[in-house]
Amino acid sequence: GDSVTQMEGPVTLSEEAFLTINCTYTATGYPSLFWYVQYPGEGLQLLLKATKADDKGSNKGFEATYRKETTSFHLEKGSVQVSDSAVYFCALSDRMGNSGGSNYKLTFGKGTLLTVNP
Amino acid sequence: EAQVTQNPRYLITVTGKKLTVTCSQNMNHEYMSWYRQDPGLGLRQIYYSMNVEVTDKGDVPEGYKVSRKEKRNFPLILESPSPNQTSLYFCASSINRGYEQYFGPGTRLTVT
Numbered sequence: 001g002d003s004v005t006q007m008e009g010p011v012t013l014s015e016e017a018f019l020t021i022n023c024t025y026t027a028t029g030y031p032s033l034f035w036y037v038q039y040p041g042e043g044l045q046l047l048l049k050a051t052k053a054d055d056k057g058s059n060k061g062f063e064a065t066y067r068k069e070t071t072s073f074h075l076e077k078g079s080v081q082v083s084d085s086a087v088y089f090c091a092l093s094d095r096m097g098n099s100g101g102s103n104y105k106l107t108f109g110k111g112t113l114l115t116v117n118p
Numbered sequence: 119e120a121q122v123t124q125n126p127r128y129l130i131t132v133t134g135k136k137l138t139v140t141c142s143q144n145m146n147h148e149y150m151s152w153y154r155q156d157p158g159l160g161l162r163q164i165y166y167s168m169n170v171e172v173t174d175k176g177d178v179p180e181g182y183k184v185s186r187k188e189k190r191n192f193p194l195i196l197e198s199p200s201p202n203q204t205s206l207y208f209c210a211s212s213i214n215r216g217y218e219q220y221f222g223p224g225t226r227l228t229v230t
Binding site for chain 1: 122149151153158159160161163166176177208210215216217218219220221222223224
């Protein structure tokens with residue numbers, strides 16, 4: 001079945017540091033890939049997405065490129081801020097469905113806690 | 119404002135006392151889903167619905183029921199809650215299957 005593996009946290013950085021959170025996936029079809037962010041006490045918010053190979057998703061200074069050859073979708077930001085402190089989830093939605101069915105559920109990684117210190 | 123709302127946000131209950139968590143979206147989305155979030159396990163899908171009167175099981179459906187009588191509402195029902203259903207629950211919706219999903223704020227449920 002589909003799966004997502006992302007780097008375990010927690011990750012602690014100083015303000016203005018470079019951020020990379022690794023994400024790799026396994027999928028049977030042609031997945032769309034997402035990064036979601038969960039701020040403390042809140043629900044998940046879509047951060048960025050990519051729907052096909054070589055697409056780059058970007059938002060709020062974050063970027064991730066859909067790499068089919070390495071089945072990866074690593075999240076990067078050049079200069080993090082204290083306000084970026086949150087849990088980040090990599091996820092996929094397989095266009096072909098799961099096990100021959102029609103459910104396009106999101107399959108999530110376990111999340112990476114990022115703390116940015118001033 | 120486009121949003122997914124859930125109620126209640128927090129709930130403490132006792133084993134066996136039936137409860138319903140409501141979910142509503144105002145975006146005319148066809149696809150809706152329930153997830154639970156547990157430490158170390160991430161988010162797992164409980165049930166989903168592709169349209170009115172069309173629902174199906176996700177990965178962890180045991181102990182839960184859902185209904186989809188109207189497009190905007192997708193309540194989660196626990197007929198006889200047990201302590202292992204203590205969790206953080208999220209409702210989500212998307213315009214259609216395969217598209218990005220928008221999440222509600224979450225319901226933290228404690229079953230004693």
